[in-house]
Amino acid sequence: MEGQDNVGGRLRELSPLGLYILFHLRRANVDYAGSISRVAEVPIERVLEELDGLEAKGLIRRRVGGSSVKRSEARFKLSDEVHKHHIYYELSREGEELVRELTRDPAKLSEYFDWLVGHRNVLRLLLFLFEAENEHAGTLAKVVEDTPCNTVDLLDRLESLGLVAKVKEKVIKSSHRRAKPKPETRTHHVYYRVSELTKMLIRYSGLRRTS
Numbered sequence: 001m002e003g004q005d006n007v008g009g010r011l012r013e014l015s016p017l018g019l020y021i022l023f024h025l026r027r028a029n030v031d032y033a034g035s036i037s038r039v040a041e042v043p044i045e046r047v048l049e050e051l052d053g054l055e056a057k058g059l060i061r062r063r064v065g066g067s068s069v070k071r072s073e074a075r076f077k078l079s080d081e082v083h084k085h086h087i088y089y090e091l092s093r094e095g096e097e098l099v100r101e102l103t104r105d106p107a108k109l110s111e112y113f114d115w116l117v118g119h120r121n122v123l124r125l126l127l128f129l130f131e132a133e134n135e136h137a138g139t140l141a142k143v144v145e146d147t148p149c150n151t152v153d154l155l156d157r158l159e160s161l162g163l164v165a166k167v168k169e170k171v172i173k174s175s176h177r178r179a180k181p182k183p184e185t186r187t188h189h190v191y192y193r194v195s196e197l198t199k200m201l202i203r204y205s206g207l208r209r210t211s
Contacts, residue, residue: 007098007101007102007105007108008108008111008112010057010059010098011098011102011108011109011111011112012112012115013057014054014112015050015161016116016161016162016163016197016198016201017040017042017046017047017050017162017197018050018053018054019112019201020040020197020200020201020204021036021047021050021051021054021060022054022059022060022091022095022098022099023099023201023204023205024036024039024040024200024204025060025089025090025091025095026091026096026099026204027204029090030063030088030089030090031088031089032086032087032088032089033047033048033051033086033087034086035086036051039196039200040196040197040200041195041196041197042162042197051089054089054095055089058092058094058095059091059092059094059095059098060089060090060091060092060095061089061090061091061092062087062088062089063087063088063089063090102205103205103206106205106206106207109123109205109207110122110123110124113126116161117154117157117158117161118157119144119146119150119154119157120144120145121143121144121145122144122154122158123207124143124144125140125143125144125154125158126158126163126164126194126198126202127202127207127208128140128143129164129192129193129194130194130198130199130202130208133193134167134191134192134193135191135192135193136189136190136191136192137151137152137155137189137190137192138189140155140192155192159192162195162197163194163195163197163198164192164193164194164195164198165192165193165194165195166190166191166192167191167192167193
């Protein structure tokens with residue numbers, strides 16, 4: 001029980017971007033800020049700030065052995081960057097243990113998102129939206145078992161956290177909305193999609209397999 005409480009406590013110290021970086025580094029082995037920024041589509045200034053914070057918490061560490069890393073070691077390193085010098089990061093032992101525990105028990109991630117946003121079934125919504133690609137609050141309200149009005153507030157909160165984004169098109173084609181019933185094909189709604197950060201977090205954490 002104490003170990004589980006510790007995992008929950010460490011999680012609550014993390015932003016969604018910080019959480020993503022941990023899973024990114026597990027997948028990449030070692031990586032640098034520019035690569036993380038590019039994959040997650042997050043400004044590099046925010047990534048650098050998160051890397052500093054994660055390092056201060058003891059969850060990641062700078063790569064020992066210099067700033068030049070072989071492509072075989074950095075799985076996401078592009079071929080034309082093999083000889084470029086960057087500051088590389090990798091998971092610390094504590095970071096590896098945290099990621100391993102979250103992979104073993106995805107319910108902790110569900111609890112984290114509910115706590116972060118102050119609403120239940122948040123991870124269920126994100127996973128649904130990941131699969132549906134585009135959806136509006138009316139349908140998503142059924143997913144989180146709440147009213148459309150409260151769901152709009154929830155989506156606004158998720159948007160402020162960089163986890164979802166509004167879709168610019170006013171009318172979504174049925175081919176771009178996998179969960180869309182046929183009678184609503186031409187109905188105008190405000191649609192939402194998961195951000196690239198959320199998309200990559202779901203992929204790298206293995207949450208898609210558990211949904």
